[in-house]
Amino acid sequence: MxxxxxxxxxxxxxxxxxxxxxxxxxxxxxxxxxxxxxxxxxxxxxxxxxxxxxxxxxxxxxxxxxxxxxxxxxxxxxxxxxxxxxxxxxxxxxxxxxxxxxxxxxxxxxxxxxxxxxxxxxxxxxxxxxxxxxxxxxxxxxxxxxRWKEVTTRGEVTDPENLNPAKRPRRQDxxxxxxxxxxxxxxxxxxxxxxxxxxxxxxxxxxxxxxxxxxxxxxxxxxxxxxxxxxGYFGKTKPQGVQLVVFAADGVLTDNMVHITASGEEFRSYNLSDSIGIQSLLSNGVTVRILSTEESVNHDKYAKQLKVPLVMGCRDKLSVIEQWRSEMGLEWTQIAFMGCDTPDIECLKRAGVSGTPADAQPSVLTASHFISKLNGGRGAVRDFCEYVQLVMEKAKSAVEQEESNTTK
The missing domain is CATH 3.90.550.10 (Spore Coat Polysaccharide Biosynthesis Protein SpsA; Chain A)
Known part of the structure; x- marks a missing residue:
């Protein structure tokens, strides 16, 4: 019709x-x-x-x-x-x-x-x-x-189907x-x-x-x-891109393991590659902050080494990020968050860019936009940092393209 x-x-x-x-x-x-x-x-x-x-x-x-x-x-x-x-x-x-x-x-x-x-x-x-x-x-x-005719029997001769070999055109012609x-x-x-x-x-x-x-x-x-x-298309983003990146500490910056020495001291391992990723965000003017549900001397030392603010004993991560968002005058589309367990789900759903390590809980994997191929404490943070910067580059390119189209 x-x-x-x-x-x-x-x-x-x-x-x-x-x-x-x-x-x-x-x-x-x-x-x-x-x-x-x-x-x-x-x-x-x-x-x-x-x-x-x-x-x-x-x-x-x-x-x-x-x-x-x-x-x-x-x-x-x-x-x-x-x-x-x-x-x-x-x-x-x-x-x-x-x-x-x-x-x-x-x-x-x-x-x-x-x-x-x-x-x-x-x-x-x-x-x-x-x-x-x-x-x-x-x-x-x-x-x-x-294109050339397909040869199906031995000795058969092929023929051109969309060109004259005597006048073979250049690609640009x-x-x-x-x-x-x-x-x-x-x-x-x-x-x-x-x-x-x-x-x-x-x-x-x-x-x-x-x-x-x-x-x-x-x-x-x-x-x-x-x-x-x-x-690829990475979704709707603000022209100013991601301004704040928040990492859950446990299971993201670490492998979720707590090691106890014979003398009763605890220690955790952090990934140097993850630290480089965070420093890259900071050098590009992105604010980075860390949230931990636990009180940990190790987390505190790591955050101070990175010169990144840390909130420990945080039972309501959504409220904390909401407060930061209000103070910084941001929309949720300008916030990236990486988590790994059920307390992180609401933050992942709200964030403009969300990510999880490969070994996150199944329900968390479903709520996230980006799933690293690496586990927590094993390079997942570096992976996410690179992804966030890629999204920011895409947002910038989209704005430039839109401005270009407007001026034509």
């Missing part, structure tokens, strides 16, 4: 991420950590922050995927066993979702394995569907590759070709119920090569991780 271009289409627009638990290539790929965050979180954050969708859904058959999806702001459709098999197709899963949700008129099926999506990648196709009369819009990327990159497929309900992702008035959004990332096998993972660190 063709829309009237003069007025926007009305109706419920849903984002849908298909994320079943089974994966032959990489076990539980959809929630495996990529750059410190579950893979699915990268596309969920882009979908939620786009502000275009009436609802954001994850279709899954797995409890852990469901839990993480909810933590990252999505609703969950529990997929049936019949649509969760290796042989099940995407269109079958979409049909099942639509049968359970008759209120949905348009769907943006977003690929979980495309972690470099930004909100603007999704805003454009939504406008094309609602305001420009398109029935389907999908993602493409441009490639400058010369050739526009290349557009290929589906699988990042997303937008379509109307009517089209999808016909078994089609593309049809009617068809359009596309071209994504730059830096954003066109797909993860299928283990070989893709390290490449995708480097790409997402440089080009």
């Amino acid at each position: 063709m829309a009237d271009d003069s007025k926007p289409r009305e109706g419920h627009f849903a984002a849908l991420i298909l994320a079943r638990g089974g994966s032959k290539g990489i076990k539980l790929k959809n929630i495996k950590l990529l750059a410190g965050q579950p893979l699915i979180s990268w596309v969920l954050r882009a979908a939620v922050d786009s502000g275009e969708f009436d609802s954001v859904w994850v279709s899954t058959d797995h409890d852990e995927i469901e839990r993480i999806a909810i933590e990252w702001g999505a609703k969950v459709h529990r997929r049936a066993a019949e649509t969760s098999r290796d042989q099940s197709t995407s269109i079958e899963a979409v049909h099942e979702f639509l049968r359970f949700h008759p209120e949905v008129n348009f769907i943006a099926q977003i690929q979980c394995t495309s972690p470099c999506l930004h909100p603007w990648h999704l805003q454009g196709p939504c406008r094309m569907i609602r305001h420009e009369g398109y029935d389907s819009v999908f993602a493409v990327s441009r490639r400058h590759l010369f 050739w526009n290349g070709e557009l290929y589906e990159n699988g990042s997303f497929y937008f379509a109307t309900r009517e089209l999808l119920m016909q078994g089609l992702f593309q049809g009617g008035k068809v359009g596309y959004l071209e994504m730059g090569a830096e954003y066109s990332v797909d993860i299928d096998t283990d070989i893709d993972w390290p490449i995708a991780e480097q790409r997402v660190i440089k080009f």
Whole structure:
């Protein structure tokens, strides 16, 4: 059905991420950590922050995927066993979702394995569907590759399919070709119920090569991780970035172990690499503070060595940070917090940037945006410090890009 271009289409627009638990290539790929965050979180954050969708859904058959999806702001459709098999197709899963949700008129099926999506990648196709009369819009990327006919029998001769070898073009003289990159497929309900992702008035959004990332096998993972660190979307941040970073002491700066000597003295170990990370934050003008639930001479000496304020015997960390926030005139989006146990959960949920060591409690891992590959007292703090600075750089670049776009 063709829309009237003069007025926007009305109706419920849903984002849908298909994320079943089974994966032959990489076990539980959809929630495996990529750059410190579950893979699915990268596309969920882009979908939620786009502000275009009436609802954001994850279709899954797995409890852990469901839990993480909810933590990252999505609703969950529990997929049936019949649509969760290796042989099940995407269109079958979409049909099942639509049968359970008759209120949905348009769907943006977003690929979980495309972690470099930004909100603007999704805003454009939504406008094309609602305001420009398109029935389907999908993602493409441009490639400058010369194609040759496949040889299937010995002695057969191949032929060029998209070039003249006698006039081989230079890259800069050739526009290349557009290929589906699988990042997303937008379509109307009517089209999808016909078994089609593309049809009617068809359009596309071209994504730059830096954003066109797909993860299928283990070989893709390290490449995708480097790409997402440089080009991924890290969420909405204030132009002034993170101003205050707070660390829980026990289990974050330490390994949560207390060693007692024969004479009754206690000692704890701290990681030199973590200290370097904290000093790096301080040298960049970021305020750093430490909270400890215990009274510890060791913590006190460590904090004084770093020249970082420490509050010990702290049973209500949220109230303390709230007081600091008020005194410094900050919003929670300008605060980063790293914790590891249940008393830290509310702080993690409030903070603009939150992190945990790899060995944190399961409920804490779920509440955090960044999960270090390292344990508490074993470099997790340094890992988080680098992540915080990366987020700050992203915020600065986003502001510069916005200012550049405004002046054009």
